[in-house]
Structure formats: C-alpha cells, structure tokens
Amino acid sequence: MSEDSDAPVLDHAYDGIQEYDNPLPGWWRMLFLGTIVFAGFYGLYFHVVGWGRTPGDHYRDALATYDEKRELRDRAELASVTEAELAQRARSREIVEHGHAVFRTRCVACHKEDGSGHIGPNLTDNFQIHGSTRLDIFKTVRGGAPGTSMIAWSEQLPASDVFAVAIYASTLRGKNLPGKAREGQPVGPLEP
Numbered sequence: 305m306s307e308d309s310d311a312p313v314l315d316h317a318y319d320g321i322q323e324y325d326n327p328l329p330g331w332w333r334m335l336f337l338g339t340i341v342f343a344g345f346y347g348l349y350f351h352v353v354g355w356g357r358t359p360g361d362h363y364r365d366a367l368a369t370y371d372e373k374r375e376l377r378d379r380a381e382l383a384s385v386t387e388a389e390l391a392q393r394a395r396s397r398e399i400v401e402h403g404h405a406v407f408r409t410r411c412v413a414c415h416k417e418d419g420s421g422h423i424g425p426n427l428t429d430n431f432q433i434h435g436s437t438r439l440d441i442f443k444t445v446r447g448g449a450p451g452t453s454m455i456a457w458s459e460q461l462p463a464s465d466v467f468a469v470a471i472y473a474s475t476l477r478g479k480n481l482p483g484k485a486r487e488g489q490p491v492g493p494l495e496p
C-alpha cells in the first residue's frame with residue numbers, strides 16, 4: 305500500500321488488510337460496455353437475423369461454385385473425348401507407360417498385376433460388362449460402376465491419370481490371359 309495515494313480507503317478489512325477505493329476509469333468501463341453491446345449486435349446481425357455473411361457462408365458459396373465449375377469441366381471433358389482419340393493415344397508409348405504406372409498403384413489390388421482379374425473382372429478377355437468400346441472403358445474408369453467396389457476414379461485422380469489408365473486398360477483387352485471367369489457380354493476386337 306503506497307503511502308502517498310489519496311484514494312479513499314474502503315471500510316472493510318480482511319485480516320487487517322484494507323483496500324483503496326480505486327474504481328476502473330470511466331473510459332475503460334464505457335469501452336467494456338461497448339464490447340457487450342457490440343457483441344449483441346454482432347450476434348443478431350450475423351447469426352440471428354442473418355443479414356451479415358459469415359466466413360462459413362462465403363466458404364459454402366465458393367464450394368458450390370467450385371462444384372458447378374467442376375461438373376461443367378467434367379462434362380466438357382467427357383464430351384470431347386472420342387473413340388478415335390483414345391485409339392490414337394493408345395499408340396503413344398508415353399501415355400501407355402503413364403497409364404501402366406497408375407494401374408500398378410491403383411488398380412492391381414482388384415484387377416491383378418496383369419489385369420486378369422481378382423475382385424474386379426478380367427480386363428484381358430473379350431468380355432465386357434459395361435459397353436464394348438474404349439470410350440466405354442474410359443467412362444467406367446472415370447465414373448465407376450455404381451453399387452460395386454469400382455469407384456469413380458475421376459474423384460481420386462487428375463484427369464490426365466484417368467485418361468492414361470483407361471487407355472492402358474484398353475490395351476489389355478484381347479490378351480486373353482487366364483484368370484477370372486468371363487463376365488459380361490462377348491465383344492469383338494477394339495477398333496484399330
């Protein structure tokens with residue numbers, strides 16, 4: 305207790321200890337009350353009435369825009385891929401090797417190292433469950449087979465990987481390796 309304080313001393317004493325009557329300054333209390341009033345308005349503005357847009361709202365908007373753009377891009381991509389393009393790219397060693405690398409890391413668990421089938425069908429025989437062309441193979445790899453363990457790989461891999469691995473899968477057809485029993489419809493050789 306400093307000797308030279310001129311604040312009045314309060315009457316109560318605890319074990320002989322007394323305290324000065326030193327209230328917080330007026331400006332401080334106004335500021336404090338101000339924050340309480342502000343919080344009330346803030347809560348009303350952003351959360352009760354909903355005039356204000358929270359970071360969560362901005363995030364949801366951005367996500368919706370992203371999904372929309374992605375869907376458009378995916379549709380454009382699907383529309384632009386043709387059987388002829390897939391056939392032509394299947395002759396590029398670089399793309400087939402890229403596809404093979406993706407296949408080794410993502411597909412062998414179900415289709416086996418050589419594509420002869422395990423949980424998923426044998427990709428080397430001339431039988432196909434979904435369609436018959438390279439484009440059908442591409443669509444199955446891209447969009448998956450709903451209701452089975454074959455997922456939509458476009459949600460896991462960049463478009464270039466999906467493209468390459470679908471092309472690689474198409475190069476397996478007709479190799480007729482012994483493996484999983486035939487599934488689907490008999491299909492002829494792929495168009496050159």
Ligand code: HEC
Nearest residue numbers: 410411414423424425432433434441444449452453454473
């Ligand atoms: C978790 C297991 C699993 C993985 C991993 C998997 N597949 Fe499949 N795949 C399946 C199953 C099961 C089917 C059969 C779907 C059906 O019956 O409609 C299938 C079907 C296919 C088909 C269509 C075959 C047909 O006869 O129409 C292709 C092509 C294919 N997968 C390629 C791939 C490629 C390429 C990858 C890697 C990017 C891959 N799969 C990864 C399980 C898998």
